[in-house]
């Protein structure tokens with residue numbers, strides 16, 4: 001085994017900059033490989049630019065101030081500092097690679113891991129059984145482990161950890177890893193791999209998981225030597241949680257877990273070329289401030305990056321200092337209070353008329369931690385045609401990827417916004433006043449009052465899904481954590497719940513993964529046991545991962561699940577209604593011909609009961625509040641409410657895919673008049 005190595009299966013350098021679109025292109029990969037060759041010879045200036053995020057480990061093994069001179073990560077996970085110094089096995093102790101892995105997790109402050117064991121990872125599960133501080137939650141499907149880790153990460157800001165065995169266990173993690181990659185969520189996946197002598201032989205349960213996940217992880221490693229385990233796992237946590245967060249996979253060969261090694265701690269990182277830039281360039285910030293001072297129709301276009309950077313307070317200050325309107329994307333909901341007068345709502349395909357109109361008519365987009373996703377821009381070449389663009393992002397690959405930035409700013413959003421506040425204040429002082437946005441606001445207010453969000457009352461007396469979601473938001477309030485599935489119910493939850501706080505709205509924005517809600521809610525509840533966690537799920541989505549209700553029941557994780565049961569794959573059906581002449585090909589979850597009602601198969605109340613949860617059903621408007629209150633009062637068991645809702649409610653407003661945002665409809669065939677009372 002002495003000739004085996006730890007191979008970064010995804011080349012290390014240029015991690016952040018290689019990211020473009022949904023994954024690296026072959027050319028990106030070639031560039032990565034090339035830059036890896038030269039990474040050790042980078043100019044010193046590059047390294048100086050690297051400043052770790054608060055609480056994170058230093059890059060490339062550089063010792064943190066006050067840390068031992070050996071170059072230990074003072075804390076490889078944000079907020080894990082104190083725990084990282086807790087006594088575990090003394091460095092130098094001889095143990096198996098598996099025991100060293102558990103000791104590493106303990107040193108990194110990991111308190112929970114979601115997973116399922118199997119042959120290749122069995123050696124790890126043995127010492128894990130004895131860990132005094134790492135709780136393992138046995139899920140029912142590895143996809144659930146991955147989404148639970150993501151839910152945990154989004155609530156705590158620390159990497160969530162999932163584990164799986166080789167082959168099918170590992171491949172079941174692909175979807176949640178891709179999901180976390182698209183939404184920049186720090187997840188560390190640890191997979192068992194077949195013994196190194198079997199790698200490449202089509203051994204039993206062998207899958208090249210590092211190869212498979214290469215395009216959907218920020219980085220991944222294959223470890224074949226026991227002594228490399230602590231350093232590699234610590235590096236994985238560092239990479240996942242610094243710069244643009246993302247998922248990192250560590251695949252460990254079974255013989256590396258079984259071999260004996262000396263536990264070396266603290267480890268010295270070996271991440272040449274990984275130096276995320278967090279500090280913005282001050283000249284760019286001043287240029288942005290000048291544009292802000294001169295703009296007459298500016299908009300703060302805010303994405304999930306603001307939440308990831310913990311920059312909500314700074315954003316509030318900047319918004320109030322300038323009086324500029326704010327739009328918050330699907331991933332940015334909660335980054336700026338929905339109830340704030342300056343919040344115009346969500347932009348994009350199902351955004352408000354005011355938010356979409358503001359971007360379209362703007363003369364300056366101040367883009368903070370957002371990425372000009374196609375669901376926001378609509379037809380790209382018609383998006384915000386008159387706007388200059390300031391684009392701040394931690395990932396340089398995002399800048400000018402979809403829309404050219406006039407003022408690019410690479411940096412951590414919190415640092416960028418803090419510097420912007422200073423630069424804008426200086427501009428205002430020089431001018432003696434702040435920019436006058438009265439005319440702009442009167443236009444925006446006119447759109448807001450003419451085209452507010454709303455929904456119709458179903459004519460057959462059935463429940464309006466929007467009403468149900470609105471009432472959950474009102475009754476559970478802004479302190480609750482809301483987790484959505486994917487589909488119509490997700491859009492209504494984004495629209496009709498007032499998102500007041502960062503980290504209280506979890507959903508699958510980039511990948512749009514049905515099945516996300518139940519396991520992510522489970523992870524969120526584990527992360528914040530005192531919080532009230534509501535999953536708003538669709539009847540289709542729920543059927544993809546509801547087996548985690550068994551995990552919740554057994555492990556004592558009392559989440560609340562609201563199934564918005566319209567008996568069909570509603571979002572797809574909506575498109576069939578609008579664009580496929582009402583030909584409902586394979587979107588009805590029942591079978592109307594044979595009178596098998598999709599809202600009753602399966603019977604979700606019985607299913608909840610079978611899983612050891614409380615199952616409730618609601619079909620009438622007048623019962624909605626009482627049943628939500630009933631669920632709110634149950635805190636010792638998971639609760640599932642089956643809300644039977646109108647089968648044909650639609651999400652409005654809507655920009656049809658591939659069309660211009662200017663062609664938004666606020667209801668069927670109803671387009672706003674843009675030039676209303678200015």
Ligand SMILES: Cc1ncc(C[n+]2csc(CCOP(=O)(O)OP(=O)(O)O)c2C)c(N)n1
Pocket residue numbers: 485486487488489490512513514515537538539540541542564566568569570571572
């Ligand atoms: C794993 C996966 N498969 C398919 C899709 C395509 N898709 C998007 S929304 C949707 C329907 C979701 O149905 P449901 O959960 O009932 O939610 P509703 O739209 O009815 O609220 C489908 C099939 C997807 N996003 N994810």
Ligand SMILES: [Mg+2]
Pocket residue numbers: 538539540564565566567568569570
């Ligand atoms: Mg549905």
